[in-house]
Amino acid sequence: MRRKRSKPEPDAQGGRETALRLLSRREHSAAELKYKLGRRGHEEGQAQEIVERLGTAGWQSDARYAEMLLRNRADRGYGPLRVRAELEAARVADAIIRAAFEAADVDWDARACAVHARRFGQPPQSAAEWQKQYRYLAARGFESGQIRTALKRDEPGAE
The missing domain is CATH 1.10.10.10 (Winged helix-like DNA-binding domain superfamily/Winged helix DNA-binding domain)
Incomplete structure (x- = not known):
């Protein structure tokens, strides 16, 4: 008969190693890191302390x-x-x-135009197409001015 191994209590050292392993894959916000440590069995106070120490050391920002x-x-x-x-x-x-x-050096108008060109290739030809293309860019998180710039870029007489 096999005995189940009980998991050892998570300690601060294990939490630090877990957090560093997570940070080695990609950046995490402090709240994300604290949440993930909590999911792995660390108490909230302990997780907060680990994240603060990693932030002070420059590992998390x-x-x-x-x-x-x-x-x-x-x-x-x-x-x-x-x-x-x-x-x-x-x-x-x-x-x-x-x-x-x-x-950030991002030209959001140019990004909206590039996304529009990649997805649709041409400006809208009807009101229904205009709405469809507008909704698509809005769902991607562009502001209304950026969307209008993208939709009007190829129209005759456009800027």
Whole structure:
């Protein structure tokens, strides 16, 4: 008969190793990292302490996470509204989000045009197409001004 092995109580050292292993794969926000440690059996206070120590040591940074996520999502064709929503969902501070957007050199109008050209190839020919293309870009997280710029880019007499 096999005996079940009981899991050892998670300790701070094991939590630090787990957090470093998670951070070695990709950046995580402090809240994400704390949540993942909690899911692995670490108490909330212990997880908070581990994340704070990693932040102090420079292993975890919400600013670095925000920059990485913004760059990644912009490259994949998502707009600023979607990126901001993801950062807020990861509980990144608003000041850090603003700083990341200011530091990023992203031309959102050009991104919206590129996404539109890749998906549709031509400007809308009817009101129904206009609505369909508008909804698509809005769902990707672009603002209304950026969407209008993308939809009007190939029209005769457009900017």
